[in-house]
Each structure stands twice: as C-alpha cells, then as structure tokens.
Amino acid sequence: MVSFSERLLDRLRHTESVVALTGAGISASSGVPTFRGKDGLWNKFRPEELANLHAFLKNPELVWEWYSWRRELIRNVKPNLGHYALVDIESYFSEFTLVTQNVDNLHQVAGNKRIIELHGNIMRNKCVDCNYQVASQELEAGIVAEEKKIPTCPQCGSLIRPDVVWFGEMLPEEAITRAQEAASAAEVFFSIGTSSTVEPAASLPYLAKGNGAYLVEINPDETPLSSVTNERFAAGADEVLPALAIEIEKMRSRYR
Numbered sequence: 001m002v003s004f005s006e007r008l009l010d011r012l013r014h015t016e017s018v019v020a021l022t023g024a025g026i027s028a029s030s031g032v033p034t035f036r037g038k039d040g041l042w043n044k045f046r047p048e049e050l051a052n053l054h055a056f057l058k059n060p061e062l063v064w065e066w067y068s069w070r071r072e073l074i075r076n077v078k079p080n081l082g083h084y085a086l087v088d089i090e091s092y093f094s095e096f097t098l099v100t101q102n103v104d105n106l107h108q109v110a111g112n113k114r115i116i117e118l119h120g121n122i123m124r125n126k127c128v129d130c131n132y133q134v135a136s137q138e139l140e141a142g143i144v145a146e147e148k149k150i151p152t153c154p155q156c157g158s159l160i161r162p163d164v165v166w167f168g169e170m171l172p173e174e175a176i177t178r179a180q181e182a183a184s185a186a187e188v189f190f191s192i193g194t195s196s197t198v199e200p201a202a203s204l205p206y207l208a209k210g211n212g213a214y215l216v217e218i219n220p221d222e223t224p225l226s227s228v229t230n231e232r233f234a235a236g237a238d239e240v241l242p243a244l245a246i247e248i249e250k251m252r253s254r255y256r
C-alpha cells in the first residue's frame with residue numbers, strides 16, 4: 001500500500017502546474033532494459049561506447065545493429081500502468097507537462113498529450129549531414145536504400161542515423177528551453193525512474209525546487225537527487241503512479 005503525505009496532497013489539491021520528468025526506469029517493467037540493467041547480448045558494450053557520433057562514424061554497422069535490436073524490442077512491448085497513470089494525471093491539471101529522457105515512444109503510445117522529448121525518439125531517423133528525416137517504418141519497408149545494413153540519405157547520400165541525442169551532443173534547444181520553463185513554473189515536480197546523472201535533464205529538479213516546487217522522487221534505488229527531495233517513494237513507478245492517480249482523482253473531483 002502506497003501512502004502520500006498531506007503536504008503533497010495539499011499541494012496537488014491547489015495547483016494546476018505539475019511536471020513529471022521520466023527516465024528509463026518507468027519503462028523497465030514494460031521490458032525495456034535501462035542503461036544500468038542487464039542487456040544480455042549487449043552486456044559487453046557500455047552504452048556510452050555505442051551512443052556517440054564518433055562510434056557511429058567509426059563502426060556504423062555495429063551502432064545500427066544495436067539500435068535495430070532496441071527498436072525491435074521496443075516495438076514488441078506495451079506501456080505499463082505507470083505510463084497510463086501519467087495519462088490520467090495529465091487530465092486532472094490544466095498545466096501538466098511530461099518531460100521525458102526516454103526515446104522509446106511509450107508515453108506517446110499510452111496517450112499523453114503534452115510531451116517534451118529531451119533525447120529524441122528511436123522511431124525517427126535523420127541524415128548526419130543534411131538532417132533529412134526518415135521514419136523507422138520507411139527504413140524497414142526498404143524505401144530508403146541500405147548498404148551493408150546502413151541506410152543512406154535519399155537526398156545527399158550520407159549516412160542515416162537514429163534521431164536521438166547521443167553522449168556529447170546538445171539537446172534540441174526548443175525542448176530543453178520549454179522543459180526549463182515548465183520546471184521553473186512547477187508547484188510539484190516528480191522525478192520518476194531516472195538515475196539523475198545525465199545533464200542537463202538532471203538539473204531540472206533543482207531548478208524546480210529553487211523556484212519553490214515540492215520535489216518528489218519515485219525510484220526503487222537512491223540517486224544523487226534523493227537527499228534533496230521533499231518526499232521519496234522507494235518503489236516502482238508502475239506501483240506508485242496508479243495509486244497517486246487514484247488519490248488525485250478523489251481529491252480533485254471533491255474540490256472542484
């Protein structure tokens with residue numbers, strides 16, 4: 001049984017401005033491995049060694065093989081109760097923003113409306129040179145030419161890469177700016193299933209708290225953020241978020 005403090009419930013009762021920042025942990029119980037988890041076949045590679053431009057240019061076959069494996073895996077999984085609870089929670093607040101570090105598209109499949117993707121989306125791809133956009137379905141349907149399993153750009157002939165943010169790359173400027181604005185305005189900020197180590201996303205909860213937000217963490221393990229949170233739930237997002245959605249529904253309908 002998950003229970004929520006009066007302080008948290010009181011904040012949620014009186015605000016419209018709520019932000020949820022999610023990381024790989026929310027998708028763990030859907031069967032998408034986190035970067036800190038066991039990736040079977042891919043155990044011998046560190047994600048940092050594959051998810052960067054240098055590695056891609058040096059060995060595009062290997063990096064594409066990893067992404068094709070991840071994309072296939074993601075295609076075969078479904079959102080879990082944690083994702084669906086966030087769809088319900090969004091519906092109770094007029095200013096709810098979901099900021100995600102995930103690239104797995106599961107929040108979109110679940111049905112959240114206002115989503116800021118900080119790290120791109122594995123279902124999209126782009127040319128390394130001219131930025132030409134290619135959907136993953138187009139790659140799989142063979143619409144885009146492939147040589148040695150590496151797709152090339154129909155416009156300029158350069159390599160096509162996944163449209164995700166790799167280590168050492170800048171985040172899409174509009175996405176991080178919108179996320180910072182939402183974090184600054186938030187009255188309650190949830191950090192869910194993220195190890196809170198990847199910048200600049202890791203700074204968003206500090207920005208929120210510095211501007212007066214009540215900070216809540218949902219993660220079975222402690223993170224560098226844990227000691228600064230106002231409230232912490234040491235349990236899975238798929239357990240805590242559905243309970244939270246029920247609480248919010250009860251009180252928001254009572255007070256409206």
Ligand code: NAD
Nearest residue numbers: 023024025034035036101102103104193194195221236237
């Ligand atoms: P991470 O792998 O560094 O950390 C995952 C966190 O989730 C850990 O702190 C872990 O304790 C926690 N966790 C595990 N199970 C959980 C559960 N059931 N409920 C709640 N929390 C749980 O992930 P990160 O912080 O998102 O950062 C790593 C980077 O990896 C990000 O940039 C992200 O884009 C990328 N990534 C994305 C996916 C995805 O899209 N699903 C998967 C792996 C990595």
Ligand code: ZN
Nearest residue numbers: 127130153156
């Ligand atoms: Zn191109």
